[in-house]
Amino acid sequence: MxxxxxxxxxxxxxxxxxxxxxxxxxxxxxxxxxxxxxxxxxxxxxxxxxxxxxxxxxxxxxxxxxxxxxxxxxxxxxxxxxxxxxxxWLSPETATPAAARRFGRDLATLHAAAPTAYGAPWPGFIATLPLDNSPTAGEWGPWYAAHRLAPYLPAAATHLGHTGTRLIEEVIARIGDLAGPSEPPSRIHGDLWSGNILWTADRAVLIDPAAHGGHRETDLAMLALFGAPHLDAILSSYQEHTSLSPGWRRRIPLHQLHPLLVHVVLFGDSYRAMTLEAARAALAA
Known part of the structure; x- marks a missing residue:
């Protein structure tokens, strides 16, 4: 056919x-x-x-x-x-500061629509890789370590080497200290890099989600990973509509570790340095 x-x-x-x-x-x-x-x-x-x-x-x-x-x-x-x-079909336009501010407001509203658990009621994927969305209660840190870091480490280990693998294992072991203040789950896009934002004349439209109940800082960290346009305007507008927990900027590398591990699994050695840099920064924070 x-x-x-x-x-x-x-x-x-x-x-x-x-x-x-x-x-x-x-x-x-x-x-x-x-x-x-x-x-x-x-x-x-x-x-x-x-x-x-x-x-x-x-x-x-x-x-x-x-x-x-x-x-x-x-x-x-x-x-x-x-x-x-x-x-x-949506015709893409150049991002504007006004559209970025609207996006910041919309993203804050999205994150406020809190689910009851981490994960989602459907089997997830990120690119072609399975994403464990088993609904889970409890704290974000242990969930993130078990459902977003550990599953990708075996496939990434070949590219990370022994030293790099041990760094990720140390992040997993110390996740309780690194995860930050306790927060309830948020409704997040889950793969919010700049390529998954389609800018129209007056707003942002999100595509290709790996949506699930997660930590709202994950979406913000993904925006920073490969440089979303007008990021300062997005973040400023976001924080006009909701406050973020103290130290959220220091936790950006921790939240970036999952997508970076995914990139290592999919694309190999070219993402090794970025992944190890994020792991070291997460541990230092």
Whole structure:
């Protein structure tokens, strides 16, 4: 079945051809036109390479869950199955300070919509890697160590070497001292690097979530990891609408350790230095 046929079947509307605009991991990124006049963004699995089933449904579940808190912050999920995800087409614009300030406010509102536990009621993924979303009560630190650091360490160890692996193990062992003041779970995007923010004329729209109940500082640390535009405006607006726990800036490297470990697993030695630098900074803080 062609991509056009799959899109037609999934949306229930006759679709034109898929126009590739790129690829990422195990899927292609496409634009298509539907017979009712809508332009759509289509993420479709590459053939014959097929990542684990459930990746697109997990992404759709995360978008819908985030949208329950702030509907304008995420695109509507138009259709989804294990082979395809369909969203409205949004034309990207250059980020502005005004849009960044609105995003800071929206992000504070999202984080205030607190779930009852860490994790989420669906199996998670980050890129093509499984993400353990088993709902868990208790403190964030032990949950983060057990569900976000330890699962990726065996695959990363080959690239980190003995010394690097021991550094991460030390972070895990000392997590109770490093995690900061106790906080309830927040509804977070979970993979909020700058490439997962689509800027429109007046606002930010979040895509590609690894959404779950987590620590709100994780989203803020991800914004800083690869440099979100107008980050100072985002953070300033965020803190106008909610306060952050003392020492949150010192904990940024701790929260960056999970995505950096994921990058080591996916991309290898090129992220080793950044990961070890974050581990040392987390321990020093």
């Amino acid at each position: 062609s991509g056009t046929q799959r899109l037609t079947r999934l949306t229930g509307t006759h679709a034109g051809p898929l126009h590739p605009i790129g690829r990422s991991h195990g899927w292609t990124l496409n634009r298509a036109e539907l017979a009712d006049g809508r332009s759509v963004f289509v993420k479709a699995l590459l053939e014959p390479r097929t990542p684990a089933p459930g990746i697109f449904p997990a992404e759709a579940a995360g978008l819908r869950w985030l949208g329950e808190a702030v509907p304008t912050l995420v695109p509507e999920v138009l259709a989804v199955d294990d082979t395809m995800l369909v969203l409205p």
